[in-house]
Amino acid sequence: MTNILVTMGPAINNTEMLTKLYNDGVRILRFNFPHYDQESALKDANNIHEVEKKLGGKFDLLLDTSGPQIRTGVLTTPISYTIGEKFRIVVKENKRGDRDLFCDYPKLINDAQIDSIIKIDSGLFDVKVIEKGSESLVVEALISFTVGSRRHVNLPGIHCDLPTLTPQDFDDTLFATKNGFSHIAMSFTRSGKDIQGLRDFLKQNNGSQIKIMAKIENQEGIGNLDEIIDASDMIMVARGDLGTELPLETIPVHQMNIIKKCKEKNKPVIVATQMLETMITNPIPTRAEVSDIFYAVREGADYVMLSGETAVGKYPLQCVEVMKKVIEQAEKL
Structure with missing residues (x-):
């Protein structure tokens, strides 16, 4: 059965919302570290643990690393x-x-x-x-x-001489090992060696139990897909940056291929980005969004992910309900 992965943020980081999400079947909560720091993440993680005690249940916490980022400079005027x-x-x-x-x-x-x-x-x-x-x-x-x-x-098609994990990512990984996180997502994974480097670091820092999720979001990740799947515990089809690095019209093909290879290798796979983007501000989805979720499920995705929809959106619970209904329909066939 396809499950739902949600992203933490101000829209759901309270006891009432977390309780409702748990009762709706959500079991993995993603902390997107481009938008979190350790102080705010610790506050929300502690709140989650308190909710777990009250419910007698358990959430899996996923730390999504920032990865190497290239930016323009500060402008006082656009x-x-x-x-x-x-x-x-x-x-x-x-x-x-x-x-x-x-x-x-x-x-x-x-x-x-x-x-x-x-x-x-x-x-x-x-x-x-x-x-x-x-x-x-x-x-x-x-x-x-x-x-x-x-x-x-x-910089699509350009090999950038940047580390896949930055010093900040390593520090955030240490934070994850000390605060009950069960998964780490490696942004911009380029090779199996990237995954092995993170796994070695986790073993050296009492984090060998943490599962590693490789995010496929650039040309190098696509080119080294087989070795990345083999080295990882899970794979995320991270369509945001993937759709920037590669022509948009190729993303459905890559999604199908990644899911297919993951199923062959028995590795869980997540489809992410803009699944219900319009529901950040609107109470109902577009027909195209419903079809997107439906076909991700039919292709074999183990998880479909909500990002800004649950982190900052107006209708996080409605998004989860929409996903549940579409998943149910897709799995009837």
Whole structure:
């Protein structure tokens, strides 16, 4: 049977909501560490443990690592670019002009090539590299867009010389071993060696019982899929960054293939991202969202995941109910 994995946040981090979620069959709670720190996570984890005592039940807690992130710099005022406009991306903050963007990945100039596409703000703003200098790239805006402060940068098809686990991720992993977490999700997993490195670290720090979930969300993860599945305890089809790193139209194909391989290797698999995105603000889903859940279940997903829908949405319990009903329908066939 397909189960539901929910993401913690202000919308559900209280005794009443956690009790209702447990009674609705939810058993895994995800802490998304790009949006949590250890202090706030500890507060919510302790609250969960108190709820467990009252219910006589148990939640599994999942810590989702931040992973390596590339961002633009701080802007006091957003910059609006028009389609076809050319501007610079610099890797030294003190070299940034009024209409330039700073990027905090120091090897960007070496790694990017002419005609490389750089995706800014989680893929909303695409620019093309047209010139390389010693301290900057000249890029052309492919659409008109306004860029705000500290926006995510994706470099599809470019191998970035960044560790899969950052020092902060290792520190957060230690936090997980000490505070009752049962799962860790590794963001941007690129190889089986990445998983083995985390497993060795857990063994060295009294965390060998913690299960490792590999998130497949870039081209390298797709290319090394078999060895990643073999090395992991669970797999997440993380469609957010995957859909930024790879063409959107290929994501359903990759999802089907990942689920198929996981079933062959008897590894649990989670389908995640935007499953009921519109229900963050609306009380009912779109027909497309219902179909998305339905076909994920039919393909063999062991879990379907709610992200912002339960973390910050207006209708977290309704989202769980919608998922339960769709799962029930899909499993009748």
